[in-house]
Amino acid sequence: MQLFFDLLEPGVSSDRLLNGPTNDVWINPWLQYLKGLGLKYNFEHKVTSIQMQDEEIKSVTIFHKGESFEVQADYFIFALPVDRFAPLITDEMTKVDPTLKSIIPLSKNVAWMNGIQFYLNKDIKITHGHSIFVDTPWTLTSVSQAQFWKDFPMNEFGDGSIKGIISVDISEWNAKGTFNKKKASQCSEEEITKEVWEQMKESLAKDCEDRLEDEYLVFTFLDPAIKIEEAKETKNTEPLLVNVINSWHMRPDDYTRIHNLLIASDYVRTNTDLATMEGANEAAKRAVNTIIYKSKSSSAYCKIHKLRMPFFFKVYRWFDQLRYNKGLPWKGRIF
Secondary structure: OHHHHHHHOOOOOOOOOOOOOHHHHHHHHHHHHHHHOOOOOOOOOEEEEEEEEOOEEEEEEEEEOOEEEEEOOOOEEEOOOHHHHHHHOOHHHHHHOHHHHHHHHHOOOEEOOEEEEEEEOOOOOOOOOEEEEOOOOOOEEEEEOHHHOOOOOHHHOOOOOOOEEEEEEEOOOOOEOOOOOOEHHHOOHHHHHHHHHHHHHHHHHHHOOOOOOHHHEEEEEEOOOEEOOOOOOOEEOOOEEOOOOOOHHHOOOOEOOOOOEEEOOOOOOOOOOOOOHHHHHHHHHHHHHHHHHHOOOOOOOOOOOOOOOOHHHHHHHHHHHHHHHOOOOOOOOOO
């Protein structure tokens, strides 16, 4: 509904994109800003266990370069994906907060959506925003990046021949491809690359002025979260949460009954109610507000935005709630 509103309202479109590579224009500047405030950010450190004392977290065990050590803190904010946090939940933790148990089955509600990038010697714009290839079995979406990177000197990177970059998301890994007749999850990296390229070529050839030609393709890069080993099952180290029916009660709030444990991730209950960066952002704001409240800080609370619902849907929502309370399915109409 929010995307629908933004599309109808005059002014800036809801389909907003960064004006350069993500690390250069967003992540690195933000990290430098936080470091300037005193943040210490440690890379390649893994939380392996949580130790409780009474009804609080005493410490967490961190693994780094073959060694483990304990970390103590006033508050522990876990901004981990649901499938990474669930294995850390212990019986000692659920004794204090039984609701944490629901995170374990919730962590099974994940699916794959991973990217591949195509580097071209010609800038094929396709469209000024996101492209949805609705006729592709692997459910492809893409963004042609270079058109939005006006101030980024692409000719200074690589061998200088790259003029365009198409970033593609593969959202269906268990459907057979158009050309190789194999599931993406069963393909080699070479097979994934060729199938995605051919699916896009075929889709664009139908009704788009910009065509992809083989001679444009210089280099490809598959998401390193996709782990492909010969004679072994392909694994994805970064699956995404999928909101399934009747799963709201399984999702945690940002605060827990463990006084110094907070959760700031996309599966937390938020107004956004969707596993997105916006949902994770709102969860983080809520966690910060909880710390401000618990610590009796004088700092201002982060603003939490409510999403809008059109007034003319109120009758539908009322009727839907009425049937739901009676255990009846939605009829698809009011009367």
